[in-house]
Amino acid sequence: MKPTTLSNIYGETRDAKKIIVVHLGFLGDSLHLIPPLAEIKRHYPRAELHVLSSPLGCEVIRMAPCVDHAWSVDLERSRRTWRGQWALIRALRREKFDLAINFSGSDRTIILTALTGARVRVAHAAGRHHFWNRWVIAHWVPKQDPDQIMSEQFRGMLATCGFQLEPPRLDLKLDDHAVAWAGQHVPWGALHVSVNSANPLKEWSVEHYIDLLKKLWLRQPDLPVVASAGDRERERARLRAVASGLNDSRLRLLPEDLTIAQLAGVLTRCRLHVGPDSGTMHLAVAL
Structure with a gap:
């Protein structure tokens, strides 16, 4: 079987039924996530789109009509427990995701992306490099132009993966x-x-x-x-x-x-x- 290349990730996963985006951002970061999320949903209209984010990030993500489910992971050490973290990981793995996308490349999000158990995993090489990076995530998109706004860096990452981009959309639906x-x-x-x-x-x-x-x-x-x-x-x-x-x-x-x-x-x-x-x-x- 021919290995999946970066430019063909979309082509190889177009029949995905469940996709998860891992991005532990807060208010501003999560708003920058909306345009690439809309692009993902446009390319996979029949797939469920999930997002794993911080509690604050989830409040933003839930205003995006393109997202089907937002998973919250508490970042406060005083509030999180091993039992809670393990329950979250087990719940994520039960979803049997076909594709996981990581836009940040930070250590914590990389580990969480690996723990989702998604069949295909792709990440942005914007964080620290570790020898074990390719053991947990096979596909790494080169770091995007830091002079671009964050949402355009994320969309550029999708383009590298074979997405045909349309003009960005920032769709929010207020409760x-x-x-x-x-x-x-x-x-x-x-x-x-x-x-x-x-x-x-x-x-x-x-x-x-x-x-x-x-x-x-x-x-x-x-x-x-x-x-x-x-x-x-x-x-x-x-x-x-x-x-x-x-x-x-x-x-x-x-x-x-x-x-x-x-x-x-x-x-x-x-x-x-x-x-x-x-x-x-x-x-x-x-x-």
């Missing part, structure tokens, strides 16, 4: 309940402010946000503002400090347990998003 929730809590045409970032070095000071909103209200006294923060105490404290410094009813604080679907619903009702976090910015642009 009806999340949209209804946003309609009850966010005035139409509001300004959304996210005062925090996972990297504190990217953040403005609390005083800067207070000053910004005061100046905006001088120009637009009727402008409603909604503000969000994560559930970490440091982030909630910064948000409370902004609210305390303004003491203004035109500022509404959103719940700390806001889901990604609810955040998407919020952003669709807002005229502008302001904040240092790239993940929320990616979501705002996508919508």
Whole structure:
């Protein structure tokens, strides 16, 4: 039997019934995953498309109509257990995937891709090289141009595997309940402010946000503002400090347990998003 080459991976797997993409990204990374996922579904319209991602990534992936099932793997050491990890691996192997695709090439995702037991496994050579790489994954796509945006790097990887690409699509379907929730809590045409970032070095000071909103209200006294923060105490404290410094009813604080679907619903009702976090910015642009 002739070995499968990179350029013929699609040709050799076009009859695949189940495909899994392994990518443990967060908000922004997962949004970049949507266009290549749509391309995979277009090439395999009869196959089930699964994605293995982080809990946050799964919240994004579930908004993609092309995905049939999102599997969540907890990345927090304090929360994950050997029993839970083993149960996940057994469940994945029971699916009997025909094809597994790994876009990141990181060590953890490479091991998880191998453990899916997929018949054909292909990965992006973007991570560290190990002598055992080809023992667990036979097909490696050369590293893509790092000057391209992430989604185009992923699509380029698919092209190397024999996919005939169409213009990228970023299709998201918002949950009806999340949209209804946003309609009850966010005035139409509001300004959304996210005062925090996972990297504190990217953040403005609390005083800067207070000053910004005061100046905006001088120009637009009727402008409603909604503000969000994560559930970490440091982030909630910064948000409370902004609210305390303004003491203004035109500022509404959103719940700390806001889901990604609810955040998407919020952003669709807002005229502008302001904040240092790239993940929320990616979501705002996508919508």
